[in-house]
Amino acid sequence: MTDLTRSPTLSLRRPAAAALTSRPKASTTAVAPRAVAERSSSVAATAAPAVSSETLLKGRSHVSIVHNGETYQLRATRLGKLILTK
Numbered sequence: 001m002t003d004l005t006r007s008p009t010l011s012l013r014r015p016a017a018a019a020l021t022s023r024p025k026a027s028t029t030a031v032a033p034r035a036v037a038e039r040s041s042s043v044a045a046t047a048a049p050a051v052s053s054e055t056l057l058k059g060r061s062h063v064s065i066v067h068n069g070e071t072y073q074l075r076a077t078r079l080g081k082l083i084l085t086k
Helices: 016-021 033-046 053-057
Strands: 062-067 070-076 082-085
Touching: 053 062, 053 070
Parallel strands: none
Antiparallel strands: 062 070, 070 082
16 A cells, blocks of 8 residues: 655654754853862962973974983974974
């Protein structure tokens, strides 16, 4: 028995606006501002100090770094990127 009212192709129906604008919902867990500030200050206190690449390279294009008995090369590219190789 053939149903003549149905289309011969399959089509999915969904609201166009919902498909284009749906995003994952943000977490609803609230964190007190004081707790965030305390975490930030504790991270800052335990973080290692930053060292400028100019300080390490001292105008050169590469420098050798010895770490745990292994020698690594830190190179600066023409585009200003750093590459560390063993």
